[in-house]
Amino acid sequence: MAGGSRQRVSVAGRELVVTNLDKPFWPEDGLTKGDLIAYYVSVAQYLLPYLRGRPVVLTRYPHGYGDKWFYQKDAPEGLPDWIPTWPDQAEDGRVIRYMRIEEPAALAYVANLGAIELHPWLSSCNAPDQPDWAVIDLDPAEGATFQDVLVVARLVGQILGELGLTGYPKLSGATGIHIFCRAEPGTTYAETATFCELIGRLLLRAYPEKVTLERAVAKRAGKVYVDYLQNRRGQTITSVYGVRPLPGAPVSAPVTWAEVAGEPPRFTIRTLPDRLAAVGDLFAPMVNAPQDLRGAIERLKRIV
Known part of the structure; x- marks a missing residue:
């Protein structure tokens, strides 16, 4: 063009x-x-x-x-x-x-x-109060590194595995990682927020040196902020395959858990089309695979 x-x-x-x-x-x-x-x-x-x-x-x-x-x-x-x-x-x-x-x-x-x-939005126009996705947003504060984010993301993957749930990670396109979990129809924002908060509290217990749930930015230094408050009506998150206004035109792209276990590749508007041609849409399996987050919440409450 x-x-x-x-x-x-x-x-x-x-x-x-x-x-x-x-x-x-x-x-x-x-x-x-x-x-x-x-x-x-x-x-x-x-x-x-x-x-x-x-x-x-x-x-x-x-x-x-x-x-x-x-x-x-x-x-x-x-x-x-x-x-x-x-x-x-x-x-x-x-x-x-x-x-x-x-x-x-x-x-x-x-x-x-x-x-x-x-x-x-995390919910649709047809059911605006019922989110389709719970999103665990891992955001490094000043002084934390992307390697710190990867360590925390791996812990999230382990927790989800113990709960019998599947999470779908994507790079934010900036410095963080978003981990999506598909919610069953009828799930409320209060439930997705509780689910993500409980995972955050379990992460904080497991790795207090690098995890924080502090809302005050000044108190997050050197740590990875678990932003469960993204799970509210009207809140939004950078779209899958969305572009970010940063040098190089990076894209928020899904990655595999195997890639999270190492050093995941980064993508831009120039390189993402080849990635899609090679691996397809890594989020596609999530679309038709809703999961029982309510049962996971009850299990997490007993642990946390």
Whole structure:
């Protein structure tokens, strides 16, 4: 996708206008807005299953990574009528019209807005109070290393194995790791948050030198923060295969537990398509494999 400042393109049978495709978005890496759009369209078949039917929040960088940015929850003015929205009443009474990204052309549309990051809810529009995923978010504080994160992630894998559960790890694309567990229909946010908090407390007991549940950032130094509070209604997390606004245009990509046991590979918008061609979607088995987190919560309560 290269060319002038404004052109009409066809994406999976849908025509739309894109602009400023040559605008540098990662100048030091020679990557443009056109490259961002092309990436999202190229991985659409892998990415869309984790966006469809969910409210999506955008992080927009109109002038590229490193420049001014803003979150966008409400659908922008001029949204094409073929991109559906979902209304939700905020705590202050406002109704927010979240976008629903359902097709490849919608990915192209939001990328054209400068949306580098895509943040889906953990629940769907059909059941907004019932999350599909519990997410154990491992975030290194200042002074902690990615090696520390890997050690903690391995402990999470061991705990899940003891509980008879399967977790699906993905690199955040920044410095952390997200471990997803598919929840049974009807599971509440209170239950997914409790599940992740109890795992965090077990990690803290096992490895207090490097694990923290401290909410105060100043008290986390040198440790890996287990952010179970991500499991709340309206909270979002960087999408599987989503791009991050960091040097090199890294991507939040699934990895195997075998890779977590060593030094997992990192991926960018340039390298992820080859990874997908080689291994496919490592998260695909999770989609149709819900797990009983309630039973795991009762077991964890007896331990913790």
